[in-house]
Amino acid sequence: MENPRTPKPRRLFGALRQHFPRTHALAAGAASFALVLAMFVPTPEVEAKRLPLPVNLSAPEETATDLVARPAEEAVTASDAEADVSEPPVTLDKKDLEVRNGDTLSDLFKRAGVDATEMYKLLSSGEEARGLARLTPGEKLTFHVNSDGSLASLELHRDRLNLEAFTREDSGTFRYASHQRQADSYSAFREAQIDSSLFMAGSEAGLSHDLIMEMAQVFSSDIDFALDIRKGDRFSVMFEEKFLDGEKIGNGPIQAVTFVNQGKTFSAVRYVDSNGDANYYTPDGKSMRKAFIRTPVDIGRISSHFNPRRLHPIFKTRRPHNGTDYAAPTGTPVYSAGDGRVIKAGYSKANGNYVFIKHGERYVTRYLHLHKRKVKRGQRVKQRQVIGTVGATGYATGPHLHYEFLVDGSHRNPATIVRKLPKAKSIPSAEMDRFRTQTQPLLAKLESYEQPALAQRNEPEDSQGVN
Numbered sequence: 001m002e003n004p005r006t007p008k009p010r011r012l013f014g015a016l017r018q019h020f021p022r023t024h025a026l027a028a029g030a031a032s033f034a035l036v037l038a039m040f041v042p043t044p045e046v047e048a049k050r051l052p053l054p055v056n057l058s059a060p061e062e063t064a065t066d067l068v069a070r071p072a073e074e075a076v077t078a079s080d081a082e083a084d085v086s087e088p089p090v091t092l093d094k095k096d097l098e099v100r101n102g103d104t105l106s107d108l109f110k111r112a113g114v115d116a117t118e119m120y121k122l123l124s125s126g127e128e129a130r131g132l133a134r135l136t137p138g139e140k141l142t143f144h145v146n147s148d149g150s151l152a153s154l155e156l157h158r159d160r161l162n163l164e165a166f167t168r169e170d171s172g173t174f175r176y177a178s179h180q181r182q183a184d185s186y187s188a189f190r191e192a193q194i195d196s197s198l199f200m201a202g203s204e205a206g207l208s209h210d211l212i213m214e215m216a217q218v219f220s221s222d223i224d225f226a227l228d229i230r231k232g233d234r235f236s237v238m239f240e241e242k243f244l245d246g247e248k249i250g251n252g253p254i255q256a257v258t259f260v261n262q263g264k265t266f267s268a269v270r271y272v273d274s275n276g277d278a279n280y281y282t283p284d285g286k287s288m289r290k291a292f293i294r295t296p297v298d299i300g301r302i303s304s305h306f307n308p309r310r311l312h313p314i315f316k317t318r319r320p321h322n323g324t325d326y327a328a329p330t331g332t333p334v335y336s337a338g339d340g341r342v343i344k345a346g347y348s349k350a351n352g353n354y355v356f357i358k359h360g361e362r363y364v365t366r367y368l369h370l371h372k373r374k375v376k377r378g379q380r381v382k383q384r385q386v387i388g389t390v391g392a393t394g395y396a397t398g399p400h401l402h403y404e405f406l407v408d409g410s411h412r413n414p415a416t417i418v419r420k421l422p423k424a425k426s427i428p429s430a431e432m433d434r435f436r437t438q439t440q441p442l443l444a445k446l447e448s449y450e451q452p453a454l455a456q457r458n459e460p461e462d463s464q465g466v467n
Contacts, residue, residue: 092152093145101137108135112143118151122166125174129166132156160249183242185252189449191236198229199299211239214254216298217384218268218280221290223261226300226326227415235259238446253278256439256446269439274431283443285427285435292338292359292418293384296367296403300328300390303400306413322411323366323404330371330399332390336381337365337405337418345377351402352393357381363421366404369396 095112109119122129132154142155154174156164161181166174192205202212215237216225223229240252256269268280268288280288304325340359347353353370371391375381392399405414427435 091147093143093147095143095145097141097143099135099137099139099141103135103137105132105135108141112141112145113149114143114145114151115149118149121172122151122154122174125166126176128164128176128178129174160244181244183244183249185240185242187238187255187445188241188251189236189238189446191234191450193232193234194229195231198225201235207237208251211237211251211254213298215257215259218254218257218288219259219261219266220293220295220384221288221418222266222294223259224294224415225298226295227302228261230262233259233261236446236450238442238449254280256442258446258450267443269442271427271435271439273427274434281427281435281439283439285432287424287426289383289424290418291421291424292363292365292405293335294415294418295326296335296337296365297326297328297332297390297401298335299332300326300401302415303327306411306415320411323368323402324414325400325402326390327398327400328390330389330391332401333386334367334370334388334390334401335384336387337403338363338383340365340381342375342377342379342381342387345373345375345379348394350395352396353388353391354394355387357387362408364406364409366402366406368402368404369394369400371399 097108097111099108105119105123106116109116123132135156136158139159140157142157144152144154146152151168153165153167155166158164161183163179165177165179167177169175190202190205190207192201194201198216199209199212202215203209207215215235216223219225235258237254237257239254241248242250242252253270257267259266267283269283270278271281272278282288302324304321306321306324308320308322336357338357338359340357340363342355343358343364344354344356351368353373355367355370355373355375357365357367359365367388369391370388370393373388375385375387381387390399390401396402403414405412405417407417
């Protein structure tokens with residue numbers, strides 16, 4: 001049922017026309033339309049205020065919701081801007097390996113988990129890289145490997161001072177660089193008296209095995225350390241100690257040394273000549289290096305002397321023993337007595353493994369019953385070069401070296417002949433001033449170390465007084 005008080009639409013518009021003229025109604029309609037349009041169309045001023053908002057990413061009032069609600073094209077633009085500022089870091093896998101006895105470069109690449117093709121690429125990059133095939137036990141390798149398994153770089157630590165680095169470039173080849181640190185060197189002094197053996201005395205004095213061997217080498221032309229050493233012999237030695245970052249990393253060479261053998265004093269000092277070659281000389285410039293060393297082994301004892309009428313231990317007959325036998329453990333290094341050329345190296349039923357070396361026109365040395373040979377026929381060798389190791393091959397009752405010395409084809413006693421042979425060259429007179437300038441401070445320093453030690457040895461033991 002209609003409400004009689006509510007007017008119908010047609011009657012409502014008719015009533016309005018009665019109260020307002022047509023022109024007024026048209027003006028009111030236009031104004032209403034303009035008002036509605038203004039609500040949806042922004043002005044230039046409002047539009048300008050909105051434009052900077054997507055760029056102002058760091059504004060404190062912005063929230064995570066604001067960033068998520070932005071248009072997709074604005075979000076992409078912001079991400080691109082961040083990418084331009086900083087690329088994500090490349091992650092490398094680092095692997096440190098130490099070279100073990102018998103290791104090859106291929107073994108090390110396998111342990112590092114790097115494919116062999118990477119190794120071949122590295123080896124083909126230059127002569128320095130091919131040197132990686134010659135590794136020594138104890139050296140260390142550091143592999144830096146990319147996430148795809150390719151080799152980014154390889155570092156070879158020869159020791160704590162020397163580093164070789166191979167770094168991959170964009171072209172795929174490897175760039176080589178070497179780095180060397182300098183250690184700090186200081187002089188050190190040790191002295192000892194021999195009671196049983198040189199090695200025991202040296203070890204108790206704090207000398208390394210290498211320094212004891214070096215000292216024996218310095219005097220090897222004057223002292224037979226297998227035959228001449230006596231209880232009561234003594235030595236004083238000054239040498240370099242090397243430090244890196246406050247930590248001792250090793251020893252340098254002997255600088256000056258004195259050895260008293262059976263009451264006779266031998267002194268030697270290290271000198272680096274004008275060509276850069278280092279050798280040992282007496283304080284007055286005579287070379288410590290003779291044409292031949294006294295013994296071809298550093299350790300051992302004489303088990304059988306040179307004897308033309310010796311009773312053979314196996315055949316029990318009188319047969320000339322044309323050399324000197326040095327008993328030593330299997331594997332002990334055997335040195336060439338002098339510079340020369342290998343004229344024979346092989347094996348026979350009687351001699352076992354053997355090496356014959358010719359020195360000039362008149363001299364030949366022979367080394368028999370070797371465990372292993374280290375040289376080949378025709379090879380040139382230097383004095384004290386390792387030519388083999390002590391063994392018990394051939395007619396031998398135990399591990400030893402049989403050593404012969406021939407002069408003009410005749411056997412001579414190896415223990416005495418070297419004393420009659422010529423010495424190596426001494427310092428030329430033109431270089432004596434340079435020699436004295438370099439060596440006299442070393443000898444004076446050694447003497448300054450020896451004086452307190454000598455006074456301490458000569459000081460009588462404190463006697464206990466009786467009150």
